[in-house]
Amino acid sequence: MSAGYIDEMHEAFHSDLVYRSEDIPLECSPRPKEMEQTLHGVMKLNGLVIRSLEEIAGRGANAVTYRAGKKFGHEVAKYFQKREDVEGALHELSDLLRGQYSFEVWKPEDKETFIIEENGETFIYLVFHDCIVRQTLRRNGLEQGGPLCQTLFGYVVGAIEEITGRKAKLEIVHTGPNACLKKLILK
Amino acid sequence: MEIHVDTDACVGCGLCVKDCPMHVYELQNNVSVAVRPNNCMGCLSCHEICPAQALEHRGIYAARRHYIDIKVCEMLRKVV
Numbered sequence: 001m002s003a004g005y006i007d008e009m010h011e012a013f014h015s016d017l018v019y020r021s022e023d024i025p026l027e028c029s030p031r032p033k034e035m036e037q038t039l040h041g042v043m044k045l046n047g048l049v050i051r052s053l054e055e056i057a058g059r060g061a062n063a064v065t066y067r068a069g070k071k072f073g074h075e076v077a078k079y080f081q082k083r084e085d086v087e088g089a090l091h092e093l094s095d096l097l098r099g100q101y102s103f104e105v106w107k108p109e110d111k112e113t114f115i116i117e118e119n120g121e122t123f124i125y126l127v128f129h130d131c132i133v134r135q136t137l138r139r140n141g142l143e144q145g146g147p148l149c150q151t152l153f154g155y156v157v158g159a160i161e162e163i164t165g166r167k168a169k170l171e172i173v174h175t176g177p178n179a180c181l182k183k184l185i186l187k
Numbered sequence: 188m189e190i191h192v193d194t195d196a197c198v199g200c201g202l203c204v205k206d207c208p209m210h211v212y213e214l215q216n217n218v219s220v221a222v223r224p225n226n227c228m229g230c231l232s233c234h235e236i237c238p239a240q241a242l243e244h245r246g247i248y249a250a251r252r253h254y255i256d257i258k259v260c261e262m263l264r265k266v267v
């Protein structure tokens with residue numbers, strides 16, 4: 001992956017902000033004034049749909065939402081330029097997700113490159129920063145990593161497959177209130 | 188990323204050590220120490236789990252927040 005692209009990406013997610021545990025956010029950012037009711041309505045509705053789906057379909061709910069997301073990813077990415085390189089595909093993907101999700105490629109300090117080969121797997125770590133799914137789950141008091149997250153997983157996998165023509169898989173490594181770490185496994 | 192642990196507040200429970208997927212913290216003399224701050228990807232789950240609110244991250248990207256309940260915030264503003 002080119003250094004310029006990585007630097008640009010990392011710069012976008014760096015700040016001088018000091019974040020303390022006791023900081024209670026008192027307002028949404030950016031201010032949602034105009035669309036607050038709509039946004040919260042949609043989030044509540046999504047939360048209810050997911051909760052009901054889980055109640056009825058149990059663990060099968062994940063398969064349903066993953067498939068729905070994947071179809072959507074394929075559908076949307078169909079209109080994007082096809083390319084074989086993963087870096088280009090991730091660029092396209094961030095355009096595709098803009099406004100709802102933002103992510104950066106990431107690596108632990110002991111790794112030399114962003115494309116990591118380990119235990120016979122080739123993968124890239126992605127840190128998802130802004131994520132409407134996380135907001136929805138927290139708004140509804142639901143756990144992260146469940147069926148609604150699977151929709152995003154499917155969406156990313158579908159889009160990457162459509163753009164690169166390569167099979168891919170996304171695994172969740174860790175979820176947090178401010179970011180989630182995912183592993184994009186390339187096949 | 189700079190991570191500061193308030194050593195007066197930290198109760199040495201080790202929850203942050205167990206929770207962090209990147210093994211950023213270690214307990215040393217019953218206090219958490221950020222030994223690998225560059226491995227932090229900013230998830231802030233350690234903030235959520237720390238019972239003493241002893242942690243501070245500097246240089247973090249704060250994700251957009253849409254889940255704040257405005258009515259609750261209005262009430263909070265009156266008391267905070």
Ligand code: SF4
Nearest residue numbers: 207227228230231233
């Ligand atoms: S923010 Fe996440 S990655 Fe960083 S130290 Fe805390 S738990 Fe570890």
Ligand code: SF4
Nearest residue numbers: 197198200201203237
């Ligand atoms: S979770 Fe908080 S109190 Fe417990 S060891 Fe970590 S910093 Fe200290």
